[in-house]
Amino acid sequence: EAEVAQSPRYKITEKSQAVAFWCDPISGHATLYWYRQILGQGPELLVQFQDESVVDDSQLPKDRFSAERLKGVDSTLKIQPAELGDSAMYLCASSAKLAGGPISIGTGELFFGEGSRLTVL
Amino acid sequence: QKEVEQDPGPLSVPEGAIVSLNCTYSNSAFQYFMWYRQYSRKGPELLMYTYSSGNKEDGRFTAQVDKSSKYISLFIRDSQPSDSATYLCAMSVVQGGKLIFGQGTELSVKP
Numbered sequence: 001e002a003e004v005a006q007s008p009r010y011k012i013t014e015k016s017q018a019v020a021f022w023c024d025p026i027s028g029h030a031t032l033y034w035y036r037q038i039l040g041q042g043p044e045l046l047v048q049f050q051d052e053s054v055v056d057d058s059q060l061p062k063d064r065f066s067a068e069r070l071k072g073v074d075s076t077l078k079i080q081p082a083e084l085g086d087s088a089m090y091l092c093a094s095s096a097k098l099a100g101g102p103i104s105i106g107t108g109e110l111f112f113g114e115g116s117r118l119t120v121l
Numbered sequence: 122q123k124e125v126e127q128d129p130g131p132l133s134v135p136e137g138a139i140v141s142l143n144c145t146y147s148n149s150a151f152q153y154f155m156w157y158r159q160y161s162r163k164g165p166e167l168l169m170y171t172y173s174s175g176n177k178e179d180g181r182f183t184a185q186v187d188k189s190s191k192y193i194s195l196f197i198r199d200s201q202p203s204d205s206a207t208y209l210c211a212m213s214v215v216q217g218g219k220l221i222f223g224q225g226t227e228l229s230v231k232p
Contacts, residue, residue: 004164031217040129040224040225041224041225042125042127042209042211042222042223042224042225043165043209043220043222044222045219045220048219056219091164091165093164095217109167109170110167110220111167112157112164112165112166113164114162114163114164115162115163115164117162
């Protein structure tokens with residue numbers, strides 16, 4: 001069964017260090033999302049890519065976070081320097097490109113990876 | 122005020138009970154409504170996807186959307202211990218657009 005792959009699953013780092021997360025979406029999915037989920041809260045969108053282009057990064061703290069999807073396939077999310085408040089689960093999701101027309105089951109459906117849990121000490 | 126409000130629970134029910142999970146929202150532009158299930162230390166998985174108002178049923182799960190009241194619900198019939206998870210509501214203005222999630226409700230179904 002196709003799935004979104006993320007690594008590492010767990011990362012412990014000290015504040016001010018750099019950290020990077022990697023995501024490989026489901027093959028053929030044009031849209032890729034990075035969400036951050038703080039414990040006890042719902043996921044919040046950090047950045048959305050359509051192919052290699054950023055569609056929405058309005059909630060990405062650009063002074064310390066960066067994201068890229070150079071070839072429109074896999075993606076990397078980087079944090080430098082990490083802060084205590086960055087401790088969270090970082091979720092990657094992908095979805096197929098919408099073809100337009102009436103809604104159908106699965107259209108626009110996001111498939112999430114298992115996430116990368118970051119602890120900043 | 123958050124755009125999407127969801128009672129965080131936790132909610133504990135006996136096996137076989139009917140479970141009702143709810144979300145309210147403030148943005149009347151939301152048109153696409155989803156329920157995700159998230160097991161501990163896992164990513165969310167889509168349970169139900171509905172457009173605009175109305176009901177949708179899938180096995181033991183029924184999703185309801187009342188846009189006039191800005192209120193959505195997920196009902197689980199004959200709940201099972203395997204239904205124990207956090208349930209997240211999510212909604213978007215456009216199809217495939219930015220999803221706004223609720224806080225999640227933690228459900229525990231006791232044997």
